[in-house]
Amino acid sequence: MPYERLKTAILKHVPFSDEEAATFCNAFQPQRYKPKEYLLRAGEICRFEGFVAQGCLRVFALDARGGEHVLYFAPEDWWVTDLDSFTNQQPSWLFVQALEPSTVLQITKADKDRLYAALPATEKLFRIMGQKTLVALQRRMLSALSQTADARYLAFVGKYPALAQRLTQQQVAAYLGITHEFLSKIRRRLGQKK
Amino acid sequence: MPYERLKTAILKHVPFSDEEAATFCNAFQPQRYKPKEYLLRAGEICRFEGFVAQGCLRVFALDARGGEHVLYFAPEDWWVTDLDSFTNQQPSWLFVQALEPSTVLQITKADKDRLYAALPATEKLFRIMGQKTLVALQRRMLSALSQTADARYLAFVGKYPALAQRLTQQQVAAYLGITHEFLSKIRRRLGQKK
DNA sequence: GGCAACCATTGAACTAGTTCACCAAGTGCC
DNA sequence: GGCACTTGGTGAACTAGTTCAATGGTTGCC
Structure with missing residues (x-):
């Protein structure tokens, strides 16, 4: 049951x-996505805020020359949306795409506003989650x-070892802000065979 | 009266x-700081969350070699704190310093928690402000x-022209993530005499 | 009113990271 | 079971940005 994960996640922040x-939880609708499918x-305009019950997505932007730059990855238990486009219901400048077969529990802006009204603690929930994301x-x-690409790479695999395994090097490089060629050279230098 | 600015600022988000x-507003205490003074x-442990009524501060971190990197500037009407250290009352890894003679309206963690309890709309207020900061x-x-230093510099002066005037180039460079020498070369290249 | 800081600028040598082209191995698709 | 596509790796040439050292101009301080 995908809703169990959501329930567990929110109860960590709010009683x-x-x-x-x-x-x-019932305000959310489950949706399944295939790899490479776009949300x-x-x-x-971003019509959803989602909780990833299974799989992994990425949120990225294109630069003027077509290069992809990853704002964040969203594996299980992460939330995913274009916050600006969703809250203001205005056109997005981001892409949200499934990287794996994924199940996402989604809520619309109208239903989220209803939740704020019906369950005031929802304010606190999203305030706290927003704060953590901001930090x-x-x-x-x-x-x-302040850090060189080497240090950023080591910090990333140190902090999210399981996620780093699931992603291609291209995705990791697009998150670190370097080319995948250079990431390959960093890995050789560090003697990382994994 | 420094409280007028605060009142105006919060009424934009909450009725x-x-x-x-x-x-x-009365939960906040005004404090004055001289240039270079540290908050x-x-x-x-960060004991305050502050609203800048006058002046300008910066929040920055030191790297291993002593270099300074600016997380953000806080001129009038901005909020300033180390969110992580303040909310969890644990040691900070940041510096907060006045750049100009400044007046900051400050609240303690205990008083902020009292506000959340006394005025529930406070949750909404900080949720919305947090969202904007996050975006x-x-x-x-x-x-x-995704952008080169030239583009980031132009975007910064385009978005915050008044602020860019008040800051030294060293500060701007520490915000853009480049050396002040390189910023000087960028400015020459762009023909900026200002 | 003079000295000490600090600030912006510049140039030369250097390094981190890019670009482009190419190759080998795996993976999924029909 | 074969073919297309994506992925990861590598080298050579290049460029964006750093480092270091030096200079001159302001500003503020006692």
Whole structure:
């Protein structure tokens, strides 16, 4: 049951009763995606906020020359949306794509607004989750400003070893902000055979 | 009156009555800082969340070799804290320093928690402000991943022209993730005399 | 009013990371 | 079972950005 993961995840932050948790979870619709399938493309309006029950997605942007740059990966238990496009219902500049066969529990903007009204603790839930995301992104920003690609790569595999295994090197490179050729050279230098 | 700026700022996001707004604002204490004065140093626990009523601060980190890297600047109407250290009351890895003579309205963790309890809309207020900060940081992260230093510099002065005037080039460079020497060369190349 | 900091600029030598072209191995598809 | 496609690796030439050292101009301080 994909809803169990969602229930467990939210109860970590907010003390919902069983009924409240059910009200919360029932506002989400499960959707399955095949590898390479897009949930959102730049120019579209993001109609969902999703909780990944299974699989792995990526959120990325294209630069002027067609290069892909990964904002984040979303494996199981992560949330995925274009926050700006979703909250303001305006055109996105991001792509959201499944990397593996994935199941995502999705909520619409209207249903999320209903949740805020029906269960006030929802405010706190998303405030806290947003704060954690912000702290993590601040760390990554500082890492981008201050560390060399070698150090960023080591930090990434150190922090997310299981995820690093699931991703191709191209995806990892697009997250680190380097070319996959250079990542290959870093790995050789570090003697990483894995 | 420094509280007027704070009141105006919060009423943009949340419909407080005059009494509620007063309750909110009175939880904050004004503090004045001289240029170069530190509000927080790495290793300390961040005891405040602040609203800048006047002046300008910077939040930065040191790398292994002593280089400074700016996470963000906080001029008038911006909020400033080490979110991680403040919310979890654990040692910080950041520095917060005044760049100009500044007045900051500050709240402690305990008083902020009291606000959350006394005025539930406070949850919404900080959820929304957090979301906006997150969206802005996502944009900056993608810019760091995908753009050259020239483009990032132009984007910065384009987005924050007044702020760029107030800062030294060293500060701007530490925000862009380049050396101030290289920033100087970029500016020459662009023919910027300002 | 003079000295000490700090700031912006510049040039030369260097290094981290890119680009392009190519090759080998795996994987999935029909 | 074969073919197309994607992936990972490698080398050579290149470029964006760093490092170091030096200079001159402001600014602020006592």
